[in-house]
Amino acid sequence: MKKNACLLLAVCLSALLAMPLARAGQESITLVGGTMLPDGHVFWLTCMKFKELVEKYYKGPAKLQVEVHGNATLGTEKDAIEYMIQGTAVDFYVISPAWMATWNKKMPVIDAPFLFKNTAHWKKCIEGGCFDGLDSEVLKTGLRFLGHGGGGTRSIISSKPIPTIADFPNIRMRVQGSPLHQKAFTAVGLVAVPMDYTEVYNAIKTGVLDALENEPAGLEGMKFYEVAPYYVLTEHQIVTRQLAMSEKRFQSFPKDLQEAIVKAGKEAAAFHREYEVNDVNRIIKDLTDKHGLKPTKFDNTEMRRRAMPVVEEFSKEIGAYDVFSAIQAID
Numbered sequence: 001m002k003k004n005a006c007l008l009l010a011v012c013l014s015a016l017l018a019m020p021l022a023r024a025g026q027e028s029i030t031l032v033g034g035t036m037l038p039d040g041h042v043f044w045l046t047c048m049k050f051k052e053l054v055e056k057y058y059k060g061p062a063k064l065q066v067e068v069h070g071n072a073t074l075g076t077e078k079d080a081i082e083y084m085i086q087g088t089a090v091d092f093y094v095i096s097p098a099w100m101a102t103w104n105k106k107m108p109v110i111d112a113p114f115l116f117k118n119t120a121h122w123k124k125c126i127e128g129g130c131f132d133g134l135d136s137e138v139l140k141t142g143l144r145f146l147g148h149g150g151g152g153t154r155s156i157i158s159s160k161p162i163p164t165i166a167d168f169p170n171i172r173m174r175v176q177g178s179p180l181h182q183k184a185f186t187a188v189g190l191v192a193v194p195m196d197y198t199e200v201y202n203a204i205k206t207g208v209l210d211a212l213e214n215e216p217a218g219l220e221g222m223k224f225y226e227v228a229p230y231y232v233l234t235e236h237q238i239v240t241r242q243l244a245m246s247e248k249r250f251q252s253f254p255k256d257l258q259e260a261i262v263k264a265g266k267e268a269a270a271f272h273r274e275y276e277v278n279d280v281n282r283i284i285k286d287l288t289d290k291h292g293l294k295p296t297k298f299d300n301t302e303m304r305r306r307a308m309p310v311v312e313e314f315s316k317e318i319g320a321y322d323v324f325s326a327i328q329a330i331d
Contacts, residue, residue: 029062029257033092033245034069036077036197041221042279043094044070046149046243046272050092053264058257072198078102085142087248092265094149094272095244098178103141106134106320108178112311113185113236114304115327119151119277122238126273130326144247146262147269150239151277152215155298156232157224159210165189165302174200174212180314185213187310188303197222204228215239216283217276225287231295236303239276243269 031054035043051066058064074080080093081100100107109115110131116122125131126148135145156162162171168189175181175192185192193209203209204227211228213236219225243265250258287293315324 027063029064029253031064031066031091031249032069032074033067033090034074035094036072036075036080037070037094037218038221039070041070042152042217042272042276043241044068045275046094046268047092049271050146050243050264050268053267054260057260057263062254062257064257076196076198081143081244084244084246084249087142087246087252090246091249092146092243092245095242096176097240097242098176098181100138100143101178103143104134104138105318106137106323108180109311109315109318109320109323110134110240111176111178111237112180112314112324113154114307115311115324116238119153119238121330122151122240123273124330125327126240128330130323130330134320134323139247142247144245144250146243146245146265147267147272148240148242149269149272149276150241151273152217152239153235153280154213154215154237154239155234156211156213156230157219157228158230158232159204159228161230161294161296162211162232162298163296171210172208174203174209180311180318183314184307184310188306200224201227213237215276216280216287219293220283220287225291225293229292229294231284231287231293232298233295234298234300234303236300236307241272243272 034047035041037043047068051068055064055066074090075083077093077095077099080090081095083090084093085103097107097110116125131148138145156173158171165188169191172191172193173185174195175185177194182192182194195203200209200212201222201224212224214224219231245261245265250261284293284295288295312324315321
């Protein structure tokens, strides 16, 4: 903890020192960002792709340096969002819509279970501009979405087998910190427990939790298979994650750097989508062969029947029924 605090302090000082130079267009500009997840995870790879592209597209005259930090060394996603809105310490970060609920109550609808029919439908929604209105609203809070990534399919990672939905009441499962996830997974019969992502491994290991729900990239990156070997293929959600940037910092940069950031962010998000969608089957096979993961098929028909009315009602409660309707209207 002390080590992380020292690193964050150093990053803050580095960013502060760079800011006057950036505004003056003189010697150097430093962008600081990253992810809560480990080096090698798709979120980290996306940040590295963004670094590569923005350094490629920006031609100067200032010297550009882009720092990427993994393993939550810049804080949790919630911490990073706060820093970005304030325009301090963190310039860009891969975040979850669920953590945006504090600043925009509509955002959690993007993370709703069963919102998207399948991966192809999810891609059409992004390309069709279903999130454009939300992007504009979030921008007013001080956060710019450079692009929408994700594409992993979330299922249940469990320390014990779950043959049917009848077993759900016996499963204490970690859910993301949004009312939507708590309501949706409670509706399908699970005991939904909000918990910080970094605490889940030990909670399952010690028996505090039985399971979590996550995509294969998270299963691999955090080594959840070591404490929860059953991967119950409920496939209840297509993940969407944002490559976000501090709007205050963005506006402090010269126009040519802004253009490079926008272009690089869009392409990095596209990289994220393609990589994560294509990597799902590889990860599951690799973990099965090398680490004894036990993927099990699961009929999610009854889960969907129970969850969708909750998702629709929740979208109305938070004023996001227009987003819900636009997504459902796309074939």
